Amino acid sequence: DAGVTQSPTHLIKTRGQQVTLRCSPKxxxxxxxxxxxxLGQGPQFIFQYYEEEERQRGNFPDRFSGHQFPNYSSELNVNALLLGDSALYLCASSLWNSPLHFGNGTRLTVT
Amino acid sequence: GIQVEQSPPDLILQEGANSTLRCNFSDSVNNLQWFHQNPWGQLINLFYIPSGTKQNGRLSATTVATERYSLLYISSSQTTDSGVYFCAVEKSSGNTGKLIFGQGTTLQVKP
Structure with a gap:
């Protein structure tokens, strides 16, 4: 039984570029x-997708957008990358009212 | 918003020692989870424990919801226990996936 899988594992982008990260749920x-x-911080919630719609959103600008496909997989898109977007991006999957299960993350470096 | 404080921020143990990690939260919660993040960044769900006590091998956790704190006990620590331990809470009813994380406790277990 595969857990949450994310791709790619590492990514290097330049300021101003766009990036797409992918996640397959458990x-x-x-x-x-x-x-x-x-680095050195706890994870911060960006948004959540359910039934192909964004259900909740944290305090992130509109440069961060996402999508969920009919097979429940999801993408995170970040436009106009800033140096401050360098981070580990984690995807978590769940059922309603059940614990979250996290993937291994995508480490994004913006230069 | 809800505040989550973890203590201590750093902990160094000799292999075989026991430890207690604490998580205080500023408001009532309906979901509390403990996670272990290994050196490769993977977040592993240890406990889903909005109240009460649970045990899993050498680890156990207790949440006293009325007093707004949770404790994670690690007994007979091993080098593989090293990493960062996060407490995360959610205020909403049900598990909607919008967890608020503490800053973590970094544990180093020396052989």
Whole structure:
């Protein structure tokens, strides 16, 4: 039973570019949440997708957008990258009212 | 918003020692989870414990919801226990995936 899988594992981008990160949820899960973890900090909630719609959003600008597909997989898109967007991006999947399960993350470096 | 404070921020143990990590939160919560983040960044769900006590091998956790704190006990620590331990809470009813994380406790277990 595969857990949450994320791709790519590492990514280097230049300021101003756009990036797309991908997540496949744990088998049987229908909800995907995205988190940003800066170095030395705890993860911060970006947004959550359920039934292909954004259900909740944290305090992140519109440059951060996402999508959920009919097979429950999800993408996180970040436009106009800033140096401060360098972080570990974590995807978590769950069912309603059940614990979150996290993937290994994508480490994004913006130069 | 809800505040989550973890203590101590750093902890160094000799292999075989026991430890207690604490998580205080500023408001009532309906969800509390403990996670272990290994040196490769993977967040592993240890406990889903909005109240009461649970045990899993050498680890146990207790949440006293009325007093707004949770404790994670690690007994007979091993070098593989090293990493960062996060407490995360959610205020909403049900598990909607919008967790608020503490800053973490960094644990180093020496052989």
């Amino acid at each position: 088998s049987g899960h229908d909800t995907v949440s995205w988190y940003q973890q800066a």
